[in-house]
Amino acid sequence: MIKEKRKVFKFGGASLKDASAIRNVGKILQRYQSNPLFIVVSAIGKTTNQLEEVVNAHAQKNGQATALWQSIKQRHFALLSELIDDPTHEAFVTLNDAFVEIEWVLDEEPYENYDYLYDQMVPIGEILASVILAAYLNHIGLRTQWADARDVILTDDIFREGWVQWEETMARFEYNMRPMLEE
Numbered sequence: 330m331i332k333e334k335r336k337v338f339k340f341g342g343a344s345l346k347d348a349s350a351i352r353n354v355g356k357i358l359q360r361y362q363s364n365p366l367f368i369v370v371s372a373i374g375k376t377t378n379q380l381e382e383v384v385n386a387h388a389q390k391n392g393q394a395t396a397l398w399q400s401i402k403q404r405h406f407a408l409l410s411e412l413i414d415d416p417t418h419e420a421f422v423t424l425n426d427a428f429v430e431i432e433w434v435l436d437e438e439p440y441e442n443y444d445y446l447y448d449q450m451v452p453i454g455e456i457l458a459s460v461i462l463a464a465y466l467n468h469i470g471l472r473t474q475w476a477d478a479r480d481v482i483l484t485d486d487i488f489r490e491g492w493v494q495w496e497e498t499m500a501r502f503e504y505n506m507r508p509m510l511e512e
Contacts, residue, residue: 336361340370340371345370345372351408351462354462355471358466358471368459376404382397383450384450387435387450398435406421412464413464420463420464423460427457428457430453434446434449448491463475474512481498482501483501
């Protein structure tokens with residue numbers, strides 16, 4: 330075991346592209362299991378591009394948004410199923426809850442502000458990836474607490490180019506994340 334202070338690991342989309350890649354992330358993190366870690370992830374490989382296609386289709390009202398979205402859902406459920414062979418595992422419910430957020434958006438008329446629409450839909454890719462990775466890490470015995478970055482990081486309302494509101498973000502970090510680290 331490597332014994333050090335806190336570390337932050339950031340895994341990009343390619344390192345989460347499939348079940349084999351996620352298992353490799355688990356092997357990497359096992360070497361640091363005695364240390365408190367922050368793990369930050371990107372969306373699973375190519376998901377951001379696919380979500381952008383969903384946003385464009387919804388904004389254009391071309392009738393393709395739902396089919397594109399279903400493809401993303403199927404891919405993520407299949408990935409989780411490959412990692413955790415128990416369809417009653419709570420991660421499937423958590424993943425589905427994240428999917429519902431986008432389905433609510435797709436059920437409505439597109440927002441007039443494209444950048445706002447984009448910011449409501451595209452970041453869900455990171456939520457999906459983080460739910461899957463956290464579930465897998467817990468499944469292999471690496472105690473992991475999932476946190477929604479939206480509960481910590483606050484930005485202004487300049488959509489797609491938001492600036493972090495540092496004072497409020499730090500206060501949210503202290504309230505939401507510090508207790509996790511102390512556990």
